[in-house]
Amino acid sequence: MTDRALVVDVAELDRYAGYLSTATVPELAGIADGVERLSGGNINAFGVFVGQVLGGPCRLAMHGLSGHLRDLADDLSALVDDVRNLAVTYDRTDEENAGKMVGGNPDRAA
Numbered sequence: 001m002t003d004r005a006l007v008v009d010v011a012e013l014d015r016y017a018g019y020l021s022t023a024t025v026p027e028l029a030g031i032a033d034g035v036e037r038l039s040g041g042n043i044n045a046f047g048v049f050v051g052q053v054l055g056g057p058c059r060l061a062m063h064g065l066s067g068h069l070r071d072l073a074d075d076l077s078a079l080v081d082d083v084r085n086l087a088v089t090y091d092r093t094d095e096e097n098a099g100k101m102v103g104g105n106p107d108r109a110a
Helices: 010-038 048-100
Strands: none
16 A cells, blocks of 8 residues: 655645635625515515415525525635635645755654
């Protein structure tokens, strides 16, 4: 069995974090806003009876969905920070380990 070294592409982690923060999180927040706006629509659009029977529960469900989408956007924002911190940590660890190597021998500390 051969050993495989762990290789981390720090630039790719940065690109991924950037994509999440500039595309995914804002888009998800926009969807949450749209769902919230829809929950305030005219409940009688399908008739008074159907509107009265289904309007309240639909509004509550859409308001709940909007809240969950906002929570997901917040969680993704936290993930962005974690991915960026991960990239910095990998980069720093790699530099520190490289600094400890002397003459290609990782067993000898600098």
